[in-house]
Amino acid sequence: MRNPEHPDTGDIVLTKVLSALADPLRLGLVCLLADGRERQWGELDAPVSKSTLSHHLKTLRGAGVTRTREEGTRCYVHLRADDLESRFPGLLGALMSAAPDDATPVTLKRP
Amino acid sequence: MRNPEHPDTGDIVLTKVLSALADPLRLGLVCLLADGRERQWGELDAPVSKSTLSHHLKTLRGAGVTRTREEGTRCYVHLRADDLESRFPGLLGALMSAAPDDATPVTLKRP
DNA sequence: TTCGATGTTCGGCGAACATCGAACAAGTTA
DNA sequence: TAACTTGTTCGATGTTCGCCGAACATCGAA
Numbered sequence: 055m056r057n058p059e060h061p062d063t064g065d066i067v068l069t070k071v072l073s074a075l076a077d078p079l080r081l082g083l084v085c086l087l088a089d090g091r092e093r094q095w096g097e098l099d100a101p102v103s104k105s106t107l108s109h110h111l112k113t114l115r116g117a118g119v120t121r122t123r124e125e126g127t128r129c130y131v132h133l134r135a136d137d138l139e140s141r142f143p144g145l146l147g148a149l150m151s152a153a154p155d156d157a158t159p160v161t162l163k164r165p
Numbered sequence: 166m167r168n169p170e171h172p173d174t175g176d177i178v179l180t181k182v183l184s185a186l187a188d189p190l191r192l193g194l195v196c197l198l199a200d201g202r203e204r205q206w207g208e209l210d211a212p213v214s215k216s217t218l219s220h221h222l223k224t225l226r227g228a229g230v231t232r233t234r235e236e237g238t239r240c241y242v243h244l245r246a247d248d249l250e251s252r253f254p255g256l257l258g259a260l261m262s263a264a265p266d267d268a269t270p271v272t273l274k275r276p
Numbered sequence: 277t278t279c280g281a282t283g284t285t286c287g288g289c290g291a292a293c294a295t296c297g298a299a300c301a302a303g304t305t306a
Numbered sequence: 307t308a309a310c311t312t313g314t315t316c317g318a319t320g321t322t323c324g325c326c327g328a329a330c331a332t333c334g335a336a
Contacts, residue, residue, distance in 0.1 A: 067266075067267055068192070068260070068263050068264055068266065068267040069186075069187050069188070069189055069192060069267045069268075070187075072183045072184075072186050072187035073183075073184075073187040075180075075183050076180050076181075076183035076184040076187050077180065077323090077324085078180055079324090081179070081180060094282095095282070095283065096281090096282070096283095102324085102325075102326090103325075103326055103327075104282090104283075104284095105283090105284080105285080105286095105325085105326070105327075105328090106324070106325055106326070107283095108283060108284060108285085109284095109285095109323095109324080109325085110324090111283095112284085124283095126282090126332085126333055126334070127281070127282045127283070127331095127332055127333045127334075128281090128282065128283085128333090129282080129283065141263065142259060142260075142262075142263045143259065143262070144255050144258065144259035144262075145256070145259040145260065145263070147255065147259075148253060148254065148255035148256040148258075148259050149179070149253075149256065151253075151254070151255075152179050152252065152253045152256070153179060155179065156178055156179040156180045157180075188293095188294085190294095205312095206312075206313070207311090207312070207313090213294090213295075213296090214295070214296055214297075215296095215297095215312090215313075215314095216295080216296070216297075216298090216313090216314080216315080216316095217294070217295055217296070218313095219313065219314060219315085220293095220294075220295085220314095221294090223314090224293095235313095237302085237303055237304070237312085238301095238302060238303045238304075238311065238312045238313070239303090239311090239312065239313080240312080240313065
C-alpha cells in the first residue's frame, strides 16, 4: 500500500459502496469496525488467508468505506462513519442494524 | 417466468439486496419504481437488450427487491417497499436519497 | 547487517456475472 | 388458423470476483 487511495468524501460512489458491502466477509469487517475503534490488521481474525484479507480491505478502502493509516510496517484501519453519514445519511445505521445476520463473523484475536 | 420465485419477507438476505442494488442499471430501475407505482415491462426504457433487462429484473426479484405479477403475456413489476422497510428499516429511504447520482437513468417510454 | 513481522502484489484458477442475438413459449388479435 | 406481442431461456463471449500460495517490500529489533 505505497499510495493508499482514499476517495474524497464527495467522490464516494454509492454503487461501489454497495458492492463493497455485498460480500459477507467485508460486511463482517465493517460490523467489527462499527464501534468506531481503530484496529490493526493483525488483530482481525477472519477465515481467509492474509492475501485475501488484504484484497478485501483494499476494496473497502477504494470504495471509501474505511480509511487506512500506516505506522511503521503496521496498518490501522477504521470505519469512515462520519464521511459515510454525511454522504449517505442514515445508510450505515440502517445497514448495521440488519447486517449481523448475513455477515461472516470477524472477531479479534486474543488480546 | 414460469415460476416467479419471490423470497418471503423474512427470508430476504441483506447481501443479496446489496448485490442487486450495486448495479447502476438495477439501481436505476429501483429509482423508477420508488414512486410505488406498478409498471409494465414494456414501459421501461433502459439502454440494454430485452434479454438483459429480463435478467436484471429476475435478479431484483430473486433478491426480494421487487415483485412480479403476470397478466396474460404481460408482466407487471413493483417495488416491495413495505417488505424491505420491515426487514431493513430505513435502508430503502437512505438509498433512494442518494441513488440518482449513480444510477443509470431508466425512464418510461413515450409518456 | 541479518532476521522476523507485517502487508502488498503477482499469477493462476474456477465460479459468477453482464451482455447480446436467436430461438422458444404463451397469450391476443385479426 | 395465422400473425403478432410479450417475455423467457439458451448459447456464447468476455469480464470481474474470491481465493490461494509464493514472492516481494518495508520496517524494527537483535
